[in-house]
Amino acid sequence: MSLGRKVIVYGANGYTGKLVAESLANRQIPFYFAGRSKDKLDKALGIVRERLGASAWKLNAEIVAVDSEVDKLLPVFKQCSVVINVAGPFMQVAWPVVEAALKAGCHYMDTTGEQDWVIAIADRYGAEFAAKDLLMAPATSFMWSSGALAAEVVLEDPEIDSLDILYQVDNGLPSEASTKSFLRMVCNDTSQYYLEQNEYKAWPNDVAHDVFVPYRNAKMRAHPWGGACEPVWLKGRVRNCKVLTAIGEHMIDGILQAIRAFNAQSPGLDQAGREALTNAISTQISTGEPPKDHPDVQRGVIVVYGQSRTRTTCYVMNLSAAYTWTGELSAEAARLILDGQLKRPGFQSVATAFDHRQLIRTFNALGFCSALPN
Numbered sequence: 001m002s003l004g005r006k007v008i009v010y011g012a013n014g015y016t017g018k019l020v021a022e023s024l025a026n027r028q029i030p031f032y033f034a035g036r037s038k039d040k041l042d043k044a045l046g047i048v049r050e051r052l053g054a055s056a057w058k059l060n061a062e063i064v065a066v067d068s069e070v071d072k073l074l075p076v077f078k079q080c081s082v083v084i085n086v087a088g089p090f091m092q093v094a095w096p097v098v099e100a101a102l103k104a105g106c107h108y109m110d111t112t113g114e115q116d117w118v119i120a121i122a123d124r125y126g127a128e129f130a131a132k133d134l135l136m137a138p139a140t141s142f143m144w145s146s147g148a149l150a151a152e153v154v155l156e157d158p159e160i161d162s163l164d165i166l167y168q169v170d171n172g173l174p175s176e177a178s179t180k181s182f183l184r185m186v187c188n189d190t191s192q193y194y195l196e197q198n199e200y201k202a203w204p205n206d207v208a209h210d211v212f213v214p215y216r217n218a219k220m221r222a223h224p225w226g227g228a229c230e231p232v233w234l235k236g237r238v239r240n241c242k243v244l245t246a247i248g249e250h251m252i253d254g255i256l257q258a259i260r261a262f263n264a265q266s267p268g269l270d271q272a273g274r275e276a277l278t279n280a281i282s283t284q285i286s287t288g289e290p291p292k293d294h295p296d297v298q299r300g301v302i303v304v305y306g307q308s309r310t311r312t313t314c315y316v317m318n319l320s321a322a323y324t325w326t327g328e329l330s331a332e333a334a335r336l337i338l339d340g341q342l343k344r345p346g347f348q349s350v351a352t353a354f355d356h357r358q359l360i361r362t363f364n365a366l367g368f369c370s371a372l373p374n
Helices: 015-026 038-058 070-077 095-104 115-131 142-154 176-186 230-234 249-265 271-285 322-338 356-365
Strands: 007-010 031-035 061-065 082-085 107-110 135-137 162-169 193-196 199-202 209-211 220-222 240-246 299-307 312-320
Touching: 007 015, 007 070, 015 031, 015 038, 015 061, 015 176, 015 322, 031 038, 038 061, 070 095, 082 095, 082 322, 095 107, 095 115, 107 322, 115 135, 115 230, 142 162, 142 230, 142 240, 142 299, 142 312, 142 322, 142 356, 162 220, 162 230, 176 249, 176 271, 193 230, 209 240, 220 249, 230 240, 249 271, 312 322, 322 356
Parallel strands: 007 031, 007 082, 031 061, 082 107, 107 135, 162 240
Antiparallel strands: 162 299, 193 199, 193 240, 209 220, 220 240, 299 312
């Protein structure tokens, strides 16, 4: 392994891993491109080179094939400062990666959308990461960091104590890994939490909710989509926080059908059986790896309403190409860590780990999101 390479992308051969690699290359950050299969990693890195085209000279990556076991990951992670984990479903496969990152003294980020995973690692490892001045930032991704960034803008008003957040995405096409990940979270009928008076309450998993998105005339249907991570990050800071996601009319009926199939087949199963069932359902509906998303096709909006006793406010942030933005966010967070710009260690969203306004300004300059309000 090469000296001076401080970032590792684990599970890198998947859809999101290739996007993270491309974003690291564009920042000229050397990294390890890691996973279990060298053949898959070779093929994936070739796709990254093709996408970079004339900028492929920026790519400084070293392939490392290593199994996801703590004792095997440790020697690799000890060469690094930052672990970006993109291998999911996270509750099923990511425990060794977090443990190895902590033991190796690495900052840890992942691209999960799984609320129960975020709660679990916060409870188990959050204090230990903080004690070592290390960041543990799950969901360094469109879901759920973009809503967290927008929420921090609203929470600049110290009176605001309640948030209502909506994600809306046009023409969303989840990747194969994301399909498994989101099905295991949306089928979890005992969580999908929102905050009410600073206590977790569970959404029903098989109900769609009518929502109205600014600048759209027709109402849309939205789903709790696993509950989101903003209620987890903001517990103790706000009294109330609800998050819904308008995933698109082309998807929502199929998702509700899959959830109801799970609800019908899951009674009596233990947790391992429930996880296996969601994997089987996702395999049936997965269409394979989609093409790279595009800011003129996969456009989105984050809407955050804030309320206090005496005031209400709203912040609407446009954000396009959610998967590509996830790669950019992971790479930017790694760059900021390497540059010594981490503000808060321990269990954090990237919105509180770094300067949320700086991140929004960066992504506005890159063309991924709207500008901050005056």
